[in-house]
Amino acid sequence: MSSSLISAKGKHPGESVVGFRRHEPGTQPEYFYPAYRATRLRAPSQPLILLPHTLSEVTGPVFGHSDIRPNDQDLTVQHAGEPLGERIIVRGRVVDGDGHAVSNSLIEIWQANAAGRYAHAKDDHPAALDPNFTGTGRTLTDKDGFYTFVTIKPGAYPWRNHDNAWRPAHIHFSLFGPAFVTRLITQMYFPGDPLFTYDPILQSIPDERARQRLVSKFDLETTKPEWALGYRFDIVLRGRESTPFQG
Amino acid sequence: MDLTPTPSQTVGPYLHLGLTDARSISRIAGDGVKGERVWLTFHVVDGDRVPVADAMVELWQAGSEGNYAHQDSSADGAAFRGFGRLATSEDGSCTFETIRPGCVPGPSETLQAPHFSVSILGRGLLNRLSTRVYFAGEPANAADPVLTLVPENRRATLLAQLDPARTSHWIFDVRLRGDGETVFFDV
Numbered sequence: 001m002s003s004s005l006i007s008a009k010g011k012h013p014g015e016s017v018v019g020f021r022r023h024e025p026g027t028q029p030e031y032f033y034p035a036y037r038a039t040r041l042r043a044p045s046q047p048l049i050l051l052p053h054t055l056s057e058v059t060g061p062v063f064g065h066s067d068i069r070p071n072d073q074d075l076t077v078q079h080a081g082e083p084l085g086e087r088i089i090v091r092g093r094v095v096d097g098d099g100h101a102v103s104n105s106l107i108e109i110w111q112a113n114a115a116g117r118y119a120h121a122k123d124d125h126p127a128a129l130d131p132n133f134t135g136t137g138r139t140l141t142d143k144d145g146f147y148t149f150v151t152i153k154p155g156a157y158p159w160r161n162h163d164n165a166w167r168p169a170h171i172h173f174s175l176f177g178p179a180f181v182t183r184l185i186t187q188m189y190f191p192g193d194p195l196f197t198y199d200p201i202l203q204s205i206p207d208e209r210a211r212q213r214l215v216s217k218f219d220l221e222t223t224k225p226e227w228a229l230g231y232r233f234d235i236v237l238r239g240r241e242s243t244p245f246q247g
Numbered sequence: 248m249d250l251t252p253t254p255s256q257t258v259g260p261y262l263h264l265g266l267t268d269a270r271s272i273s274r275i276a277g278d279g280v281k282g283e284r285v286w287l288t289f290h291v292v293d294g295d296r297v298p299v300a301d302a303m304v305e306l307w308q309a310g311s312e313g314n315y316a317h318q319d320s321s322a323d324g325a326a327f328r329g330f331g332r333l334a335t336s337e338d339g340s341c342t343f344e345t346i347r348p349g350c351v352p353g354p355s356e357t358l359q360a361p362h363f364s365v366s367i368l369g370r371g372l373l374n375r376l377s378t379r380v381y382f383a384g385e386p387a388n389a390a391d392p393v394l395t396l397v398p399e400n401r402r403a404t405l406l407a408q409l410d411p412a413r414t415s416h417w418i419f420d421v422r423l424r425g426d427g428e429t430v431f432f433d434v
């Protein structure tokens with residue numbers, strides 16, 4: 001954290017603000033991507049207006065231990081019994097674009113159960129609900145940026161985007177990072193899923209290498225003997241401009 | 248390690264499970280927080296003017312004196328953290344209770360008019376959409392360094408309007424696409 005941000009409360013007009021770097025072309029999804037049908041009526045038609053970063057963009061909400069409850073990071077112990085499915089450990093490190101740890105930062109996840117069904121009133125996929133699985137987790141990164149969740153491997157599920165459409169198995173991730181502009185909501189996928197090439201949500205990211213960053217890796221180091229397979233999912237949030245511009 | 252930022256993906260239709268069922272924040276300013284108390288209602292519609300019933304709105308704002316509760320350890324669990332989030336209901340709306348933010352420093356010794364930084368997330372939004380909400384009739388709007396970047400004929404899309412029926416209630420329409428489309432920013 002740079003000192004200019006720590007002193008943000010005492011800022012006076014004219015003091016410089018350290019902005020965040022913009023994304024490289026092709027590394028983020030298109031807004032309008034007709035193969036993903038819902039974008040046709042929801043993506044803006046006008047070009048976005050470039051907003052130079054001010055204090056409003058380089059600051060962001062702070063979360064802490066008061067936001068986390070005891071079983072929030074283990075989705076397999078939130079009910080009376082064990083959920084059905086393959087128990088897994090998802091672990092990773094959150095860093096910024098310069099490789100610096102993003103510490104004490106809120107991560108929220110949600111997902112379908114092993115049968116591919118969400119514990120959500122609007123999910124009408126005819127697969128079993130699991131009374132022992134809600135599919136909601138929350139944690140803070142540690143001082144080195146690491147996080148760990150224990151959960152169940154989610155199932156693939158059908159959706160009505162196109163004929164015979166199926167979402168690859170995924171876990172939704174929500175992160176804040178240090179600023180309004182570092183907010184990230186994404187999805188983590190599992191290695192080798194045959195549904196990747198048919199999924200317009202993943203394919204909406206033009207750059208193949210960027211798409212691969214959403215695929216977790218099997219990780220023997222995270223795997224616990226006779227208990228659970230481990231997957232590694234590292235996340236990179238935007239990094240800061242190297243020099244402050246006179247804001 | 249590749250340090251290109253991780254790509255965004257949509258929150259999807261079941262965002263409530265992870266983000267709002269137990270984790271909504273509709274009251275941004277608790278009891279005793281200094282400032283003019285206001286209510287801000289969002290109405291989100293799509294390109295066919297149909298209410299978006301499965302979106303989420305997040306707000307980030309300064310306090311009444313223009314300070315952000317940023318990286319301040321006292322913000323953990325405090326009465327004012329400057330952050331709120333709500334899912335839209337069946338009619339595409341959600342309402343926050345908060346205080347009117349103060350003026351925040353802008354570039355080159357300017358002052359920004361009171362505003363909220365807003366994210367709109369939802370099914371069909373592969374990236375979050377960012378916009379700002381200003382108050383209609385606020386004299387400081389004329390010199391706001393961000394509003395003046397916006398073509399004049401689209402600025403009104405960033406103004407919340409006072410609800411004539413209810414004291415201190417403001418309404419902000421979000422039109423995701425098409426005629427009268429809300430201005431969204433590349434932040």
